[in-house]
Amino acid sequence: MFETLKELPGDKILALMQLYRDDPREAKIDLGVGVYKNADGVTPVMKAIKDAEKQLWEAEITKTYVGLIGDPAFSDAMIKLVLDGVVERKAVASAATPGGTGAVRQAFDFARMANRNVRVFVSTPTWPNHLSILKHMEIETVPYRYFDEETCGVDFDGMMADLAAAKPGDVVLLHGCCHNPTGANLNMAQWQEVVALLQKTGATPMIDIAYQGFGDGLDDDAAATRLVASSLPETIIAASCSKNFGIYRERTGLLMVVSQDTSRTAINQGTLAYLNRQNYSFPPDHGARLVTMVLNDDALRGDWVTELEETRLSMLTLRQQLADELQAKTGSNRFGFIAQHRGMFSRLGLSEADVLKIRESHAIYMVGDSRINIAGLNSKTVPVLADAIAQVVKS
Incomplete structure (x- = not known):
C-alpha cells in the first residue's frame, strides 16, 4: 500500500538550514533558523x-x-x-x-x-x-x-x-x-x-x-x-x-x-x-x-529573570544598531521599523529576488519573505548585513 504515498513539500526553513550548512564560505551568516543565539553564535543553557x-x-x-x-x-x-x-x-x-x-x-x-x-x-x-x-x-x-x-x-x-x-x-x-x-x-x-x-x-x-x-x-x-x-x-x-x-x-x-x-x-x-x-x-x-x-524557587527564578532580561535587551540593542546602520547607509528611515518590532524576528519588506541576491553575494541566509532572526546577529555582523541590504535596495 505504500506505493500510494506521494512526496510532500519540504519545510522551507529546514531546506534553508541545509543550504547554509552546505555553503563553504567562512563568513556566512544564518538569520533563518528560529533559535536564539548569543553573540558567539551559541544557544546557551541558562544558568538557572x-x-x-x-x-x-x-x-x-x-x-x-x-x-x-x-x-x-x-x-x-x-x-x-x-x-x-x-x-x-x-x-x-x-x-x-x-x-x-x-x-x-x-x-x-x-x-x-x-x-x-x-x-x-x-x-x-x-x-x-x-x-x-x-x-x-x-x-x-x-x-x-x-x-x-x-x-x-x-x-x-x-x-x-x-x-x-x-x-x-x-x-x-x-x-x-x-x-x-x-x-x-x-x-x-x-x-x-x-x-x-x-x-x-x-x-x-x-x-x-x-x-x-x-x-x-x-x-x-x-x-x-x-x-x-x-x-x-x-x-x-x-x-x-x-x-x-x-x-x-x-x-x-x-x-x-x-x-x-x-x-x-x-x-x-x-x-x-x-x-x-x-x-x-x-x-x-x-x-x-x-x-x-x-x-x-526564589534563587533559581531570580537567576532566570536576570538572564532572560539580558537576552531581551541584547536583541533590542541589535535592533537599534541595525536600524541606525541602515539609516546611515541608505540615507533614509525606511528600516526604522526594525527598532520598533519586538521578539526574535522582523520581516524587512525585501523581495524574494533581493533575498536571493543577498544570499548569493554575501552568504547571508534569510527566509524568502525577508524574515530575519535578529538573534542570529551580533555587533560585528550587523554592519555586514546593513551593507548587503543597502546594496540591494540601491541597485
Missing part, C-alpha cells in the same frame, strides 16, 4: 536550568509516568506565569504537551471536538507550521490581513474588517506577543478593540504565546493574553517554554483552556486528558520539571 538539572539529578528517584496531563505543579506554575491570577485557577483546564507545537496541535484538535466544522482565522502571514498543521488536519482556514508590506507595521483596519466575518464556533488565532514572522505587534488600545470585536462576533480566541519575556518583559508580553482571557467567555492558550527557558530540545509546552463558566472546567480538563491519551499518552516531564523548579 543548569542549576535545576543538578538539583534534579540529586533528588530524582524515579522515571515513572506523571499522568496524562503532566505534573499539576507545572500547570500551576505556568498558568501563574502567563495569566497571573486574572482569572480564577478553577476556570483553567490545562495539559502539558511536547513543546509549543504540541500545544498548538492539541488546541486545534480540542476546537474541532467542540465544533466539527470549526474555521480558524489566521493572520497573513503567520508561523508556517500553523498553516501546515491546519492543512494536514483538514480544518478550514480563513486568512485575515495583518502585516502591511508598505509600512512593515500592522494593517489594523484590514485586520478588524476581516475578523468581523468570524462567528460563534469559529476560532481566531492570535499571537500573544513578538509576532512570528513579522515582529509587528498590536498595541494595548488595539488589543482592546480586538476584544470588543470578539465579544460582538462570539468567536473564540486562541492565543499562541511562544516568546513571553523576549519583547517588552515578562508581564508586558503577557498583558494582551491576560486581557483576552479575562474579558471573554472562553479562551484557548498555547504556551511554549522553548525560547524563554532555552530548553528547545526538551519539548516543553502547556495548553490552557479558560472558561469563565467554571462548571465547564471538568469537561474541558477531561477532554485535554483524552486528547493527550490519543496522541502520545504521557507528555515529557524533564523540561516541565525544570521549569517548575525555576518558577517555584
Whole structure:
C-alpha cells in the first residue's frame, strides 16, 4: 500500500538550514533558523536550568509516568506565569504537551471536538507550521490581513474588517506577543478593540504565546493574553517554554483552556486528558520539571529573570544598531521599523529576488519573505548585513 504515498513539500526553513550548512564560505551568516543565539553564535543553557538539572539529578528517584496531563505543579506554575491570577485557577483546564507545537496541535484538535466544522482565522502571514498543521488536519482556514508590506507595521483596519466575518464556533488565532514572522505587534488600545470585536462576533480566541519575556518583559508580553482571557467567555492558550527557558530540545509546552463558566472546567480538563491519551499518552516531564523548579524557587527564578532580561535587551540593542546602520547607509528611515518590532524576528519588506541576491553575494541566509532572526546577529555582523541590504535596495 505504500506505493500510494506521494512526496510532500519540504519545510522551507529546514531546506534553508541545509543550504547554509552546505555553503563553504567562512563568513556566512544564518538569520533563518528560529533559535536564539548569543553573540558567539551559541544557544546557551541558562544558568538557572543548569542549576535545576543538578538539583534534579540529586533528588530524582524515579522515571515513572506523571499522568496524562503532566505534573499539576507545572500547570500551576505556568498558568501563574502567563495569566497571573486574572482569572480564577478553577476556570483553567490545562495539559502539558511536547513543546509549543504540541500545544498548538492539541488546541486545534480540542476546537474541532467542540465544533466539527470549526474555521480558524489566521493572520497573513503567520508561523508556517500553523498553516501546515491546519492543512494536514483538514480544518478550514480563513486568512485575515495583518502585516502591511508598505509600512512593515500592522494593517489594523484590514485586520478588524476581516475578523468581523468570524462567528460563534469559529476560532481566531492570535499571537500573544513578538509576532512570528513579522515582529509587528498590536498595541494595548488595539488589543482592546480586538476584544470588543470578539465579544460582538462570539468567536473564540486562541492565543499562541511562544516568546513571553523576549519583547517588552515578562508581564508586558503577557498583558494582551491576560486581557483576552479575562474579558471573554472562553479562551484557548498555547504556551511554549522553548525560547524563554532555552530548553528547545526538551519539548516543553502547556495548553490552557479558560472558561469563565467554571462548571465547564471538568469537561474541558477531561477532554485535554483524552486528547493527550490519543496522541502520545504521557507528555515529557524533564523540561516541565525544570521549569517548575525555576518558577517555584526564589534563587533559581531570580537567576532566570536576570538572564532572560539580558537576552531581551541584547536583541533590542541589535535592533537599534541595525536600524541606525541602515539609516546611515541608505540615507533614509525606511528600516526604522526594525527598532520598533519586538521578539526574535522582523520581516524587512525585501523581495524574494533581493533575498536571493543577498544570499548569493554575501552568504547571508534569510527566509524568502525577508524574515530575519535578529538573534542570529551580533555587533560585528550587523554592519555586514546593513551593507548587503543597502546594496540591494540601491541597485
